[in-house]
Amino acid sequence: MKAKIIVTPKKAVLDPQGKTVANALEQMGYKGIGAVHVGKYLEIELPGGDRESWRKQLDDACRKILSNPVIEDYQLEIQ
Amino acid sequence: MNFAVLQFPASNCDQDALHVVQNVLGQSGRLLWHKENSLAGFDAVIIPGGFSYGDYLRTGAIARFSPIMQAVRAFAAQGGPVLGICNGFQILCEAGLLPGALIRNRSLQFRCEHVFLKTVTRESMFTSRIPEGKLLRLPIAHGEGCYFADDATLEQLQAGGQILWQYVNADGAATDSSNPNGSLRNIAGVCNAARNVAGLMPHPERASEEILGCADGLLIFESLLLWLHGKAAQAA
Numbered sequence: 052m053k054a055k056i057i058v059t060p061k062k063a064v065l066d067p068q069g070k071t072v073a074n075a076l077e078q079m080g081y082k083g084i085g086a087v088h089v090g091k092y093l094e095i096e097l098p099g100g101d102r103e104s105w106r107k108q109l110d111d112a113c114r115k116i117l118s119n120p121v122i123e124d125y126q127l128e129i130q
Numbered sequence: 131m132n133f134a135v136l137q138f139p140a141s142n143c144d145q146d147a148l149h150v151v152q153n154v155l156g157q158s159g160r161l162l163w164h165k166e167n168s169l170a171g172f173d174a175v176i177i178p179g180g181f182s183y184g185d186y187l188r189t190g191a192i193a194r195f196s197p198i199m200q201a202v203r204a205f206a207a208q209g210g211p212v213l214g215i216c217n218g219f220q221i222l223c224e225a226g227l228l229p230g231a232l233i234r235n236r237s238l239q240f241r242c243e244h245v246f247l248k249t250v251t252r253e254s255m256f257t258s259r260i261p262e263g264k265l266l267r268l269p270i271a272h273g274e275g276c277y278f279a280d281d282a283t284l285e286q287l288q289a290g291g292q293i294l295w296q297y298v299n300a301d302g303a304a305t306d307s308s309n310p311n312g313s314l315r316n317i318a319g320v321c322n323a324a325r326n327v328a329g330l331m332p333h334p335e336r337a338s339e340e341i342l343g344c345a346d347g348l349l350i351f352e353s354l355l356l357w358l359h360g361k362a363a364q365a366a
Contacts, residue, residue: 060233064278065312067238116195119188119224121231122278 052097054109055128058118059090093117102129131358133159134172136202136218138193143179143215147335151176154338155351164196173358174211175202177218179271179333189232189274190220199225211255211354212327216272219319219329227327228320229287230279236312240273244344245310245332247318248298251291254321255357256328259349265302266295266346268332270310275331277313277320287320295319295330 060066066088073087097105106129109117118125133151137144144161151159162169169175183192193199199221206212206227214222222228235241247266249257260266279287287293295318299308304316311331319330334347 063280064233065236065276067234067236067312071238116187116191119191119231121223121280122233 052099052102052105053130054093054095054097054105055130056093056095056109056113056117057090057126058093058113058123059088059125061122061124064122090123097129105129131157131173131355131362132171133157134162134169134175135159136164136175136177136198137161138164138180138182138196138221140182140184141178141180141217143217143333143335146333147176147178147215150335150338150348150351154348155355157355162198164193164198167197167201169198169201169205169210172205172210174213174354175205177202177212177214177221178335179216179218182217182221185274188224190217190222190224193217193221194225203227206322206324206327209324209326211357213256213350213354214327214329215333215335216275216331219331220274222327222329228322228329229283229292230277230317230320232274232331233276233278234274235272235276235310240271241275241310242269242271243310244269245318246298246300246302246308247295247332248302248304250293250296253291254294254325254328254353256321256350256353257294259353259356261349263302264346264349265298265300266332266334266349267344268334268337268347270332272311272331275311275313277311277315277317277331279314284314287317288315290323292321292323292325293317293319294321294328295332
């Protein structure tokens with residue numbers, strides 16, 4: 052079992068990295084793309100056990116440390 | 131007065147801050163390793179610059195969970211003065227002791243240069259000694275110094291006089307070109323609502339002696355010292 056967490060900058064937050072990547076794509080000829088948002092991906096290995104209990108704990112961890120709610124959103128998935 | 135200068139793995143402005151405390155201000159001070167858990171006997175705390183924990187995850191994100199930060203939280207709750215410089219500012223924001231967050235510079239570049247700062251209010255223990263209208267010339271050195279907070283928080287900061295310093299040009303105007311990192315409202319430093327915790331991205335400890343080219347930063351430390359003396363006199 053593993054947890055997959057995707058952290059992305061909130062839409063209201065200036066994302067210069069995303070903007071630079073979007074400009075680069077545009078210059079390379081990939082026309083018509085929209086905004087790009089650069090975030091990070093975390094994979095956490097879990098030894099098994101109760102899925103819901105892990106979800107609760109990791110949701111807590113996402114809010115407390117793995118993301119900063121002032122500037123970031125996160126998606127948590129347990130597989 | 132007795133100053134604690136916190137030291138995390140990869141702090142790198144700790145010695146500079148301690149030097150200012152001991153050799154420029156003539157006060158006592160001690161480096162305090164992040165594993166310590168007491169601030170007993172200290173009058174003020176400085177969280178210095180650097181790259182605590184390699185800036186892993188986010189700047190300041192791991193440092194905020196160090197044992198010493200629990201002591202800082204309690205110290206601040208009792209009204210004790212805490213000043214965060216550069217990475218120290220980032221740590222205080224991550225810890226929720228200051229509002230907002232510091233994100234990647236708008237330019238995506240690490241900026242290392244001198245900037246001008248306007249002191250927005252002298253009504254704080256960190257700014258009272260700065261002469262009215264004087265611009266501070268201080269060095270910056272950061273990659274993640276773009277101050278962000280949502281609109282409601284910004285309004286609150288503005289209304290409450292919590293914005294202490296703004297990036298300005300040589301004429302004192304907060305223009306876009308004088309903003310080195312894209313900070314909202316050109317914010318360079320803020321304080322909390324109780325006004326005893328402050329953070330700023332520029333480095334006053336690197337500009338507190340004339341031999342370093344500029345001593346404007348000393349005014350911030352002197353403001354703090356003046357407040358501590360005032361408090362001690364009140365208690366006596």
